[in-house]
Amino acid sequence: xxxxxxxxxxxxxxxxxxxxxxxxxxxxxxxxxxxxxxxxxxxxxxxxxxxxxxxxxxxxxxxxxxxxxxxxxxxxxxxxxxxxxxxxxxxxxxxxxxxxxxxxxxxxxxxxxxxxxxxxxxxxxxxxxxxxxxxxxxxxxxxxxxxxxxxxxxxxxxxxxxxxxxxxxxxxxxxxxxxxxxxxxxxxxxxxxxxxxxxxxxxxxxxxxxxxxxxxxxxxxxxxxxxxxxxxxxxxxxxxxxxxxxxxxxxxxxxxxxxxxxxxxxxxxxxxxxxxxxxxxxxxxxxxxxxxxxxxxxxxxxxxxxxxxxxxxxxxxxxxxxxxxxxxxxxxxxxxxxxxxxxxxxxxxx
Amino acid sequence: xxxxxxxxxxxxxxxxxxxxxxxxxxxxxxxxxxxxxxxxxxxxxxxxxxxxxxxxxxxxxxxxxxxxxxxxxxxxxxxxxxxxxxxxxxxxxxxxxxxxxxxxxxxxxxxxxxxxxxxxxxxxxxxxxxxxxxxxxxxxxxxxxxxxxxxxxxxxxxxxxxxxxxxxxxxxxxxxxxxxxxxxxxxxxxxxxxxxxxxxxxxxxxxxxxxxxxxxxxxxxxxxxxxxxxxxxxxxxxxxxxxxxxxxxxxxxxxxxxxxxxxxxxxxxxxxxxxxxxxxxxxxxxxxxxxxxxxxxxxxxxxxxxxxxxxxxxxxxxxxxxxxxxxxxxxxxxxxxxxxxxxxxxxxxx
Numbered sequence: 001x002x003x004x005x006x007x008x009x010x011x012x013x014x015x016x017x018x019x020x021x022x023x024x025x026x027x028x029x030x031x032x033x034x035x036x037x038x039x040x041x042x043x044x045x046x047x048x049x050x051x052x053x054x055x056x057x058x059x060x061x062x063x064x065x066x067x068x069x070x071x072x073x074x075x076x077x078x079x080x081x082x083x084x085x086x087x088x089x090x091x092x093x094x095x096x097x098x099x100x101x102x103x104x105x106x107x108x109x110x111x112x113x114x115x116x117x118x119x120x121x122x123x124x125x126x127x128x129x130x131x132x133x134x135x136x137x138x139x140x141x142x143x144x145x146x147x148x149x150x151x152x153x154x155x156x157x158x159x160x161x162x163x164x165x166x167x168x169x170x171x172x173x174x175x176x177x178x179x180x181x182x183x184x185x186x187x188x189x190x191x192x193x194x195x196x197x198x199x200x201x202x203x204x205x206x207x208x209x210x211x212x213x214x215x216x217x218x219x220x221x222x223x224x225x226x227x228x229x230x231x232x233x234x235x236x237x238x239x240x241x242x243x244x245x246x247x248x249x250x251x252x253x254x255x256x257x258x259x260x261x262x263x264x265x266x267x268x269x270x271x272x273x274x275x276x277x278x279x280x281x282x283x284x285x286x287x288x289x290x291x292x293x294x295x296x297x298x299x300x301x302x303x304x305x306x307x308x309x310x311x312x313x314x315x316x317x318x319x320x321x322x323x324x325x326x327x328x329x330x331x332x333x334x335x336x337x338x339x340x341x342x343x344x345x346x347x348x349x350x
Numbered sequence: 351x352x353x354x355x356x357x358x359x360x361x362x363x364x365x366x367x368x369x370x371x372x373x374x375x376x377x378x379x380x381x382x383x384x385x386x387x388x389x390x391x392x393x394x395x396x397x398x399x400x401x402x403x404x405x406x407x408x409x410x411x412x413x414x415x416x417x418x419x420x421x422x423x424x425x426x427x428x429x430x431x432x433x434x435x436x437x438x439x440x441x442x443x444x445x446x447x448x449x450x451x452x453x454x455x456x457x458x459x460x461x462x463x464x465x466x467x468x469x470x471x472x473x474x475x476x477x478x479x480x481x482x483x484x485x486x487x488x489x490x491x492x493x494x495x496x497x498x499x500x501x502x503x504x505x506x507x508x509x510x511x512x513x514x515x516x517x518x519x520x521x522x523x524x525x526x527x528x529x530x531x532x533x534x535x536x537x538x539x540x541x542x543x544x545x546x547x548x549x550x551x552x553x554x555x556x557x558x559x560x561x562x563x564x565x566x567x568x569x570x571x572x573x574x575x576x577x578x579x580x581x582x583x584x585x586x587x588x589x590x591x592x593x594x595x596x597x598x599x600x601x602x603x604x605x606x607x608x609x610x611x612x613x614x615x616x617x618x619x620x621x622x623x624x625x626x627x628x629x630x631x632x633x634x635x636x637x638x639x640x641x642x643x644x645x646x647x648x649x650x651x652x653x654x655x656x657x658x659x660x661x662x663x664x665x666x667x668x669x670x671x672x673x674x675x676x677x678x679x680x681x682x683x684x685x686x687x688x689x690x691x692x693x694x695x696x697x698x699x700x
Contacts, residue, residue: 006394006599007383014391017596019383029379032561032600033357033369037422041364041668044356071421071563072387074595082461104595106580111432111593113463151583205596211382213421213563213598230456233501233673243461245424245454246367246555248563248598249356250382318391323583 009334013343014318016150016178018332020211020254021266027250027257028211034249036069039237045249048256052204055259056216059184060176060200061193066222068242069204069252070215073177074104075243076201079217079228081108083199084142084171086227096135097144098127098156102175105144114141125149125293127156133164140170147190148179151322153299155179155188162195171198171224177215179297181207182271184264186297198224204255207270209262209333214251274298274331277340281329284344291326298331308350315346359684363693364668366500366528368682370561370604371616377600377607378561384599386419389587395599398606402554405609406566409534410526410550411543416572418592419554419602420565423527424454425593426551429567429578431458433549434492434521436577446485447494448477448506452525455494464491475499475643477506483514490520492548497540498529501672503649505529505538512545521548521574527565529647531557532621534614536647548574554605557620559612559683564601624648624681627690631679634694641676648681658700665696 009019020028031045039046049069057065070076085093094115097105101118109116119131127145136143143165145156158174165172176183176190180202183190191197200218204210219225228241262270278295282302286292291303304327312319322328329335329343359369370378381395389396399419407415420426435443444465447455451468459466469481477495486493493515495506508524515522526533526540530552533540541547550568554560569575578591612620628645632652636642641653654677662669672678679685679693 006381006392006603009383012391015385015388017383017385017388025382028382031356032375032378033359033367035365035367035562038365038367040670041362042356071594071598072596074593078593086460102595103580103582103590107590107593107595110436110580111461203596212385212596212600213594215596230453230460232453240453240457243424243428243457243593244421244563245452246422246553246562246565248421248601250562250600251598253356320390 010339011316012318013329013335014320015332016206016330017212018209019334021209021258021261023261024210024254024258027253031249031253035246036249036252037240037242037245037247042249045252049252052252052255053218055256055263056202056218059180059263060202060218061191062218062220065218066225067216067218069255070217071213071244072205072215073102073175073201073203074107076177076215076217077102077104077175078108078111079243080173080199080201081105081114081142082112083219083224083227084173085112085114087171088141090139092139093141094139095142095144096132096140098146100125100127100146100149100151100154101144102150102177125152125154127161129157129160129164132161136164136168136170138168140168142171142173145172145174147174147176147183147188148297150178151328152293152301153179153295153297155183155190155296158190158197159195162197166196172196173198174200177201177203178206181267182274182297185268185271192220204258205251208255208258210258211250211254213248214255270333274333277335277337278331280337281340293326300329300331301326311350317343360689361666362668363679363685364670365682366556366680367562368559369684371559371608371611373611374560374604374608377603381599381603385596386599386602387590387592387595387597392599395602399602402602402605403568405606405613406552406568409530409613410552410568411541412568412570415568416575417566417568419605420567421563421594422555422565423452423525423551423553424457426527426565426567427452427454427525428458428461429593430523430549430551431464431492432462433569433574433577434523435462435464437521438491440489442489443491444489445492445494446482446490448496450475450477450496450499450501450504451494452500452527475502475504477511479507479510479514482511486514486518486520488518490518492521492523495522495524497524497526497533497538498647500528501678502643502651503529503645503647505533505540505646508540508547509545512547516546522546523548524550527551527553528556531617532647535618535621542570554608555601558605558608560608561600561604563598564605620683624683627685627687628681630687631690643676650679650681651676661700667693
């Protein structure tokens with residue numbers, strides 16, 4: 001199989017991460033040896049983290065956000081479920097999520113001892129509010145909605161899901177890990193300003209173009225974040241709400257630098273470019289007779305035979321498959337039109 | 351209060367992290383945009399991770415180690431407790447740890463729904479095997495020993511603790527997050543080769559001189575790690591044992607580079623230098639009439655009045671306090687004799 005150099009993205013169509021923006025890379029290198037987990041020692045990066053959270057609030061429609069820069073979307077999702085579990089008044093907490101939810105919710109279920117109830121998605125791969133309403137009960141700690149699903153880039157009907165959560169006194173968590181930095185430029189109703197959302201995952205190191213590790217957990221109020229606090233003897237700070245202890249200052253600084261450079265104009269341009277690329281690819285694949293799941297955000301899934309995707313991998317292309325077996329291409333910022341032209345040209349050789 | 355620049359370590363005596371080794375920084379920058387959490391896309395860094403685990407096995411006396419590079423010691427400790435909890439045949443699992451254990455075990459208890467039973471340490475701040483033996487029962491999933499405690503750098507009697515764990519069919523976890531890269535050069539009995547240890551935390555980004563985030567979880571067998579596996583649809587790999595999803599390739603590459611550069615000669619030299627610095631500082635503080643906790647590894651704790659530590663912070667020195675209120679200085683690789691001379695000289699001004 002053709003090897004791909006560590007940071008060569010020229011044939012990577014499978015990743016939800018991307019080449020960091022130059023300003024993000026520079027900031028990551030400048031703050032490589034800092035630890036926002038120890039704010040008494042590393043004050044500068046700790047202040048930057050508050051800036052990052054404030055900017056994430058701006059992106060997600062929340063004026064006074066609480067939260068922190070996580071190691072990634074998985075940590076943010078686990079922590080959101082943990083907030084809900086700790087707050088729920090039950091010994092047998094459950095969470096309800098559509099079956100399009102990321103596998104980090106399976107991790108959260110195992111780690112946190114919370115039952116995961118998945119509900120079927122509708123024919124267009126979105127959460128079905130009726131199915132969710134049937135699945136919740138008085139032990140439901142959190143209802144999960146996805147804004148930009150991993151496999152098909154679909155956006156669940158968040159306001160309806162938030163209403164269902166409210167009815168059973170559960171929290172509403174939105175996983176916008178990947179979609180959060182493109183959704184502001186669409187007509188979707190997905191964020192704190194659209195619905196009664198309590199917590200959200202939004203990752204600068206995905207469509208936000210920051211360096212890894214830079215995820216985001218945003219909570220509607222400080223008191224929700226306080227559900228996570230444990231005491232910290234020997235540090236100058238008194239408590240810690242994060243899942244991890246030592247954390248990457250590179251990720252924090254890089255998130256701020258990327259958002260400074262790109263919000264909102266750069267992200268808007270990138271969204272339009274990525275979306276145009278996704279539509280271009282979807283058209284080309286459809287024209288070749290493949291069943292294509294119409295892109296709604298910049299992800300394309302198409303029914304291709306197994307040998308084709310295996311052959312593509314041998315030629316150095318990185319593509320993945322959906323659970324249903326479709327080939328999946330994520331049109332990240334590093335995925336250019338000329339890359340996609342080469343990709344389609346190679347497909348035609350088979 | 352005097353500001354400290356992002357990566358200026360010239361007055362930092364409080365951190366358990368340090369300036370990365372030049373080779374470690376270089377590797378981190380080279381692999382900044384890679385994600386070992388997606389080995390199908392980022393193969394090179396994924397192979398490097400196996401090298402890192404093998405080297406951690408060498409450092410900790412384990413010929414065929416399983417494990418992975420975590421975000422830090424907290425993740426590794428949580429995951430070790432999770433392995434033990436998932437393996438334990440009880441609905442009310444508990445863990446037993448000395449009260450010198452890091453606060454990440456409090457986090458693990460909350461996150462994982464495992465009761466934390468802490469036992470008093472002896473007069474020299476080490477776990478007391480008799481107290482541990484009294485605390486365990488048939489619901490004990492794991493007995494925790496510390497090899498290089500956060501506050502005083504003490505090493506628990508690991509072989510005795512492992513025997514106690516064995517007697518109740520619990521796992522034995524050793525937290526050598528900080529101590530793991532200096533202990534090989536001492537006479538302590540702390541690792542897999544010395545006792546029936548099941549899992550260990552050892553962090554390259556502490557005394558290992560790698561860049562953040564680079565922690566380590568090492569397990570005695572692959573089957574222990576498999577307790578953590580969840581399925582991963584849409585990734586080329588089939589399951590994932592890590593707590594986080596997307597992970598830092600910078601941390602992985604940096605760990606390998608640091609260990610390549612320093613194991614064992616560089617680490618041995620650093621240990622002797624740091625230890626000599628700790629003893630020098632302890633002597634100077636004792637000569638000035640302070641009660642000093644004799645350093646056993648390169649950490650010094652001394653009874654100083656509150657105003658002094660506050661004054662030191664105002665002058666830009668970063669020092670922390672133990673739970674008992676002593677001033678605590680961690681003699682990391684960036685802490686030189688000349689730094690300590692300046693520190694003691696400023697102390698004399700008060």
